[in-house]
Amino acid sequence: MKSHVSALFTDLYELTMIQGYYEYDNNPEVVFDMFFRRQPFGGGFSIFAGLDDLLDQLEDLRFQADEIDYLRSLGIFKESFLEYLETFRFTGNIYAMAEGSVVFPGEPLIRVHGSLIEAQLIEGLLLNTINFQTLIATKSARVYVASNEGKVMEFGLRRAQGGDGAMSASRAAYIGGASATSNTLAGKRYGIPVRGTMAHSWIMAFSSEKESFEKYADLYPDTTVLLIDTYSTLTTGLEAAIEVGQRLKAKGKQIGVRLDSGDLEYLSKQVRHRLDEAGLTDATITASNELNEQIIHQLITNGSPIDSWGVGTSMVTGGDAASLTGVYKLASKTENGTAVATVKVSNQPAKTTNPGTKQVYRFRDANGTPLADLVALA
Amino acid sequence: MKSHVSALFTDLYELTMIQGYYEYDNNPEVVFDMFFRRQPFGGGFSIFAGLDDLLDQLEDLRFQADEIDYLRSLGIFKESFLEYLETFRFTGNIYAMAEGSVVFPGEPLIRVHGSLIEAQLIEGLLLNTINFQTLIATKSARVYVASNEGKVMEFGLRRAQGGDGAMSASRAAYIGGASATSNTLAGKRYGIPVRGTMAHSWIMAFSSEKESFEKYADLYPDTTVLLIDTYSTLTTGLEAAIEVGQRLKAKGKQIGVRLDSGDLEYLSKQVRHRLDEAGLTDATITASNELNEQIIHQLITNGSPIDSWGVGTSMVTGGDAASLTGVYKLASKTENGTAVATVKVSNQPAKTTNPGTKQVYRFRDANGTPLADLVALA
Numbered sequence: 081m082k083s084h085v086s087a088l089f090t091d092l093y094e095l096t097m098i099q100g101y102y103e104y105d106n107n108p109e110v111v112f113d114m115f116f117r118r119q120p121f122g123g124g125f126s127i128f129a130g131l132d133d134l135l136d137q138l139e140d141l142r143f144q145a146d147e148i149d150y151l152r153s154l155g156i157f158k159e160s161f162l163e164y165l166e167t168f169r170f171t172g173n174i175y176a177m178a179e180g181s182v183v184f185p186g187e188p189l190i191r192v193h194g195s196l197i198e199a200q201l202i203e204g205l206l207l208n209t210i211n212f213q214t215l216i217a218t219k220s221a222r223v224y225v226a227s228n229e230g231k232v233m234e235f236g237l238r239r240a241q242g243g244d245g246a247m248s249a250s251r252a253a254y255i256g257g258a259s260a261t262s263n264t265l266a267g268k269r270y271g272i273p274v275r276g277t278m279a280h281s282w283i284m285a286f287s288s289e290k291e292s293f294e295k296y297a298d299l300y301p302d303t304t305v306l307l308i309d310t311y312s313t314l315t316t317g318l319e320a321a322i323e324v325g326q327r328l329k330a331k332g333k334q335i336g337v338r339l340d341s342g343d344l345e346y347l348s349k350q351v352r353h354r355l356d357e358a359g360l361t362d363a364t365i366t367a368s369n370e371l372n373e374q375i376i377h378q379l380i381t382n383g384s385p386i387d388s389w390g391v392g393t394s395m396v397t398g399g400d401a402a403s404l405t406g407v408y409k410l411a412s413k414t415e416n417g418t419a420v421a422t423v424k425v426s427n428q429p430a431k432t433t434n435p436g437t438k439q440v441y442r443f444r445d446a447n448g449t450p451l452a453d454l455v456a457l458a
Numbered sequence: 459m460k461s462h463v464s465a466l467f468t469d470l471y472e473l474t475m476i477q478g479y480y481e482y483d484n485n486p487e488v489v490f491d492m493f494f495r496r497q498p499f500g501g502g503f504s505i506f507a508g509l510d511d512l513l514d515q516l517e518d519l520r521f522q523a524d525e526i527d528y529l530r531s532l533g534i535f536k537e538s539f540l541e542y543l544e545t546f547r548f549t550g551n552i553y554a555m556a557e558g559s560v561v562f563p564g565e566p567l568i569r570v571h572g573s574l575i576e577a578q579l580i581e582g583l584l585l586n587t588i589n590f591q592t593l594i595a596t597k598s599a600r601v602y603v604a605s606n607e608g609k610v611m612e613f614g615l616r617r618a619q620g621g622d623g624a625m626s627a628s629r630a631a632y633i634g635g636a637s638a639t640s641n642t643l644a645g646k647r648y649g650i651p652v653r654g655t656m657a658h659s660w661i662m663a664f665s666s667e668k669e670s671f672e673k674y675a676d677l678y679p680d681t682t683v684l685l686i687d688t689y690s691t692l693t694t695g696l697e698a699a700i701e702v703g704q705r706l707k708a709k710g711k712q713i714g715v716r717l718d719s720g721d722l723e724y725l726s727k728q729v730r731h732r733l734d735e736a737g738l739t740d741a742t743i744t745a746s747n748e749l750n751e752q753i754i755h756q757l758i759t760n761g762s763p764i765d766s767w768g769v770g771t772s773m774v775t776g777g778d779a780a781s782l783t784g785v786y787k788l789a790s791k792t793e794n795g796t797a798v799a800t801v802k803v804s805n806q807p808a809k810t811t812n813p814g815t816k817q818v819y820r821f822r823d824a825n826g827t828p829l830a831d832l833v834a835l836a
Contacts, residue, residue: 088643089624091615093654095642100677106663150646156678196663203657204641207616208624237469238585239781241619242626246467246586249620263582264473265466268528276471279581281788284800285484285574299478300534311803342805393781402775403617410659422662425689427720 085140087168088147090204095151098197099161111412111419111437112199114190114206117430120215120401121373127221128177128189129252130213134206138170141202170198177440180217180255187440187455189214189406196413203408212245213252215404216396219373220256223391226373228380231388233275234258235368236396249396258395277305277338277366277390284310290320297324297335304328305336305366313342314350325360336364338390344369345384352385366390372399409433463518465546466525468582473529476575477539489790489797489815490577492568492584495808498593498779499751505599506555506567507630508591512584516548519580548576555818558595558633565818565833567592567784574791581786590623591630593782594774597751598634601769604751606758609766611653612636613746614774627774636773655683655716655744655768662688668698675702675713682706683714683744691720692728703738714742716768722747723762730763744768750777787811 101107119126143151143165151157151165172194183189189210192199224232234253240246250266260275261267267274278296286292289311297304306324308317318337325335337355339347344367355363367379368390376389393399410422411433421435439458443451479485497504521529521543529535529543550572561567567588570577602610612631618624628644638653639645645652656674664670667689675682684702686695696715703713715733717725722745733741745757746768754767771777788800789811799813817836821829 086643088646089615089621090642091613091640091654092642092645092652093640093656096654096678097656097660100660100673101663103677104673108663110663112659147646151642154652156681200657200659204615208618208621211617212619212623235469237467237582238784238786239589240586241590241775241780242622242624243467243586244620245590245623247620262469262471264468264470264529265464267470268466268525274470274532276469276474278471278475279578280802281490281578282475282478284788284802285479285486285488285791295478295482299481300474303534309804313805341809397619397775397780399780400778402619402777402780403771405617408616410662413663424658424662426687427691431719 085137086147087141087143087165087201088150089208090201094201094203096156098200099157101197101200102161102164103158107195107197109414110194110196110199110410112192112203112408113188113411113433113438114192114210114406114408115188116185116211116214116404116406118185118405120218120398120404121222123218123222125182125184125218125221126214126404127217127256128181128183128210128214129179129217129255130210130248131176131179131190133213133248133251134209135174137205137209138174138202141170141205143168168198168201170194170202172198182450183214184453186434187453188438191411191437207406207408209248211404211406213248213255214406215398215401216249216252217256218404219395219398220253220258222373223371223376223389223395224257226377226380227389229257232258233388233390234261234263234395235390235392237263239393240396246396253395258391262390277336278307280307280310283307289316290323293320293324297328301328301331301333304333305338305364307338307340308351309339309341313339313347314354318351318354322354322358322360325355325363326358329360334362334364335360336366336387338366338368340368344386345379345382348379348384348386364388368392370394411435412437463515464525465519465521465543465579466528467586468579472579472581474534476578477535479575479578480539480542481536485573485575487792488572488574488577488788490570490581490786491566491789491811491816492570492588492784492786493566494563494589494592494782494784496563496783498596498776498782499600501596501600503560503562503596503599504592504782505595505634506559506561506588506592507557507595507633508588508626509554509557509568511591511626511629512587513552515583515587516552516580519546519548519583521546546576546579548572548580550576560828561592562831564812565831566816569789569815585784585786587626589782589784591626591633592784593776593779594627594630595634596782597773597776598631598636600751601749601754601767601773602635604755604758605767607635610636611766611768612639612641612773613768613770615641617771618774624774631773636769640768655714656685658685658688661685667694668701671698671702675706679706679709679711682711683716683742685716685718686729687717687719691717691725692732696729696732700733700736700738703733703741704736707738712740712742713738714744714765716744716746718746722764723757723760726757726762726764742766746770748772789813790815
């Protein structure tokens, strides 16, 4: 996000290395590949995301005077190099997948063509942005698929990893298949539809559950979704919701109810039955409470009549796969005017890189359905 | 982080609820508790962190004109309420643990005393800040303990969840026991020592591994840590490092080497043996590569002669526990001038709250060692 743009948002070793490249006048044109080594979540695909945010940041990347002063204070940088940083701008070229593309391990998601110094400096920023947003877009797509392409809302702000852990997660979740976010600032910044219901504290702030529901329905007759599990879901909560629902129905409106605890399969079936009995066949059921794609798949398989899904923690953090293993590796450098492929080898075969400047070709059948990707020298 | 301060960084339902409180003139003095329900990482303690960042943000919290315009565009807020938001400031009182405290489930880490409207609005911001930084400070403390209170460096910028996923993780990791970060901006902003070595691309940018090491040692003779696994750790990498190390030693300097792949126990023992044989007994060994507290504990238990640890992904994301389950619950509200305890009950016993305004007392023995915590009505 723009607010974070700072050329100091980089690992110290990038700065010590580029001082070396500057000092030794070793600044050839190079190509770096960004790719990842294995699919997250034990899945079969990932969804590429984060590119627009990355490009925004690269356009604005520069060292401010106080940042140069900070580097000076470390005692490891020469004045000539600090002066060079004052005018530093990123001028390289970026070749990348389109955001929202299905992507696979080992294929370059981004190729950076530029001078060694500029391409090296941006490593951390690039990986930070792409690794996280690709992780979350992938998680969101998995949840969306599990919901039978249903109505998934991203509710993760409070459990996200920091401020733009939340902000860029909202953005990436939307790319992956979520249809709305609870995060109001993400709604404004990225144009994502914003949605919400009520917290338990709303109910507790009134003298009775029923009063709290009535007051809410009076104020928001077109978007009334009542949280019915504050005291007792199937007795006081559901009964009060039905009363309010019938009153709204008489005015041509409909309600929704939300379940945020307990056995969602049992409760949703009971609630559906009682709502229908009460004539509220158009009332919707929203479920939340530590949902993920496995739980949603199970609930749907077992016939739970849930209309929309609020997914928080696992959607915005990845849950038990909290990172994408994306890396950024030197693929080629120019020597005496000729591009020379470079390689890193390793006793861990997965850590050996594919040398040279590469292009990904996606083959499709006559209907446009993808068949296979081919990674070849460009 | 300051750059994120926006009163719109809140779930939409907080805004629809506080419009209701405003409309119905239901804005009593209240107390909210922030607490968490279970220890992360299957551990026995957590380390409280995030408070200073939270307080910074609360001080600056306000709605900007363009943010009010955005809310107006949603068509669910009345002009009178939007005008009220224009002058909104947080004026409540915060009672909290000290950052760095050892904390346990069920005890209030923060008590917010304020009007219902202001206390409700900040729920997301408070949970976002405290949940994440407490998670990471806890992870860092676990890694620090596993390293026998050794030298742990946080190397996570590239795998962190967004920009301040990285920034606030660096801060929290330092609170938890890390002694340095690779993140230069975090070094500047929070006064954390910054450290780094070199990337594989440094080695690949020169005509030979040995040349790259020599050039680095010439430039940074006092902080030379050579990454020896780019081509072959125990042959070319170690041999070149030993040559450079002996040359530096003749000038009264010492080197370090870094291992970033392979069997760290085997390699570190071999490397130690060969360094010592070469007279480089003061050369240090740094290890990295998807480390966490379990791996570090195992390496130390098996006698791996590793001097410092670069911990990235799991340190800054929590790894397989990517979130702290902190919640924010209404504990008390004032009715007719009297504080009335409030409670949420649930079929899930863990989700039932403890009513009333509470204080945590920590009992210590004569040496100051903590014995037990008592949560009592304040």
